[in-house]
Amino acid sequence: MTQTSKFCFVIHPVSLEDVTRYEPGAKGKGEPIIRKILDWMPAYAAVHVTGVRTPDGRETEGWFVAATLMPDQMIEFPREKVYDKILRAIEIGADMGAQVAGLGAFTGVVGDGGITVNERSPIPVTTGNSLTIASGIQSFFRGAHEMGIDPAHSTAVVLGATGSIGSACARLIAPRVKRLILVARNETRLRKFHESVGPELACTSDYTTDISSSVRRAQLVLTATSSTQDIIEPEDLQTGAVVCELSLPHDVSRRVASERPDVLVTEGGNMLVPGNPRFERVREPGQEFDLGLPPRTALACMSETMVLALENRCEPYTLGRGIDLSKVIEIDRMATRCGFSLADMRAFDVAITPEMIAATRAAADERRKAIA
Ligand SMILES: NC(=O)c1ccc[n+]([C@@H]2O[C@H](COP(=O)([O-])OP(=O)(O)OC[C@H]3O[C@@H](n4cnc5c(N)ncnc54)[C@H](OP(=O)(O)O)[C@@H]3O)[C@@H](O)[C@H]2O)c1
Missing domain, CATH: 3.40.50.720 (NAD(P)-binding Rossmann-like Domain)
Structure with missing residues (x-):
């Protein structure tokens, strides 16, 4: 079987509903407390992803690592503090075996769109924007x-x-x-x-x-x-x-x-992930992590990171604000070859x-x- 790479992807809550989906224990707590807890909480490996399998039998696994800040905290907090949390999340993924890292939602927006994070990261980083x-x-x-x-x-x-x-x-x-x-x-x-x-x-x-x-x-x-x-x-x-x-x-x-x-x-x-993908909670093995999407579905930026791992293209594929349109075409072709497709509306x-x-x-x- 072709040897593929492993990936990690930095996630963070974009709403209070996300917080309670990530951490059911947060239900009933007031917003100011939740925000404080997110601020204090260190990055952690939240999800183990397995079963991503291309039609020609290539398979990858990876981890979603949480950098626990809300979007407005990412924008308002000192830039270095936010970078530190994102980089800690990537280091956790790299320690678990990831060879390429994706930046979810505002972790790819903050500052210069992933350029500085990539420079400081132990593994190549992509925003997944292509x-x-x-x-x-x-x-x-x-x-x-x-x-x-x-x-x-x-x-x-x-x-x-x-x-x-x-x-x-x-x-x-x-x-x-x-x-x-x-x-x-x-x-x-x-x-x-x-x-x-x-x-x-x-x-x-x-x-x-x-x-x-x-x-x-x-x-x-x-x-x-x-x-x-x-x-x-x-x-x-x-x-x-x-x-x-x-x-x-x-x-x-x-x-x-x-x-x-x-x-x-x-x-x-949103994209359909090929194979039989499982998103299992790291802290509660056997329990599925609710991404807030239908089964077998992931965000396109997550999918880009998975595709790069499957294609052994562990490189800083998409960074910054000037996107190269030829890369948009190339990643689309690679994703199709790996069996990814547009999810239902x-x-x-x-x-x-x-x-x-x-x-x-x-x-x-x-x-x-x-x-x-
Ligand atoms: N669905 C997915 O798979 C996926 C993947 C990656 C990213 N995203 C999301 O896509 C969005 C854009 O990401 P990006 O990397 O392109 O960000 P970006 O490079 O920082 O660009 C953000 C754009 O939004 C404008 N903007 C910000 N606030 C605005 C407002 N209140 N009204 C009008 N325009 C406003 C900014 O310009 P000004 O500052 O001049 O307003 C800029 O043009 C983010 O929400 C991100 O989380 C989704």
Whole structure:
């Protein structure tokens, strides 16, 4: 059998619900106490992943190691303190045998997007953003197709357009839509980004820091921000719009689920893992760890790390904010070769069935009639 490498992946809670899923003992404790405990808690090996197996019989195992901080703590705490916690998590993974490390959610956002962490790490580090971009783009256009939207006649908006994921997604979406709006908070950086890529984009484009006005103008929305709060509200969305959500924590208000039955929201970065993957709690052997996803499903950034281990490509594959699009194509091919595929559509913790899509389209038609 081909010898493959092992991996570790740094996880952290992105919400209080995550904390109680990781640590059921935290249930009932107040938020300030939970935050203090997370701050004090050292990094620890949370999950042993086994059974990831390619169609040609290659297999890998790895560990999810928790760097116990919430997203806003990662942003607000002194940078060195956060780096130390992430690096301690990687060291634990390396001690267990991992040869490549992935950075989950805000552990790949904080500071320079993994560059410094990689320089200080005992093993190569990837943010996993290349495969997140590849799967996000597929999900984005799948959502448009399901809602009967022709991208070539549509306006798309990318929220977080100056970021690692958002900037690459903007470049990949542009050739297939009529108009593209780029959104972030820092206007200077946004203008410079638009000046540098605008002339190369194969569609009309502009930029704004006004989220609400940009979303109101778009049929297709992709979120890839590092916001720690909801930024898309139900009243801003066009009738029958599609929102592909890559941000973790999510950008779309939960009110959209109940107040906008005509809008299709879909989580873009979920992948089906090949083989018979098991996510077993390290501290309670035999007990499955609840990732908050359906069985056999992992985030695309986790999947990138697994693919690199399976392909013996233990290297700092994706780092920083200027993503190389050729790597997005390459990791997508490697993932397909290893048997990974886009997971079924899902949002607000439930699977999106064909019946739900039909109901969403019908609600959009009704709303259009009511408005006309
Ligand atoms: N689903 C997955 O598998 C997966 C994998 C990896 C990462 N992620 C998630 O993807 C998101 C983006 O990651 P990244 O590495 O691309 O981050 P990044 O490089 O730090 O980029 C973040 C972008 O969001 C913008 N932004 C931040 N706060 C905002 C706000 N309140 N309103 C509008 N724009 C805002 C930033 O620009 P300004 O600062 O100028 O606003 C920047 O353009 C994160 O939530 C991360 O956790 C998901």
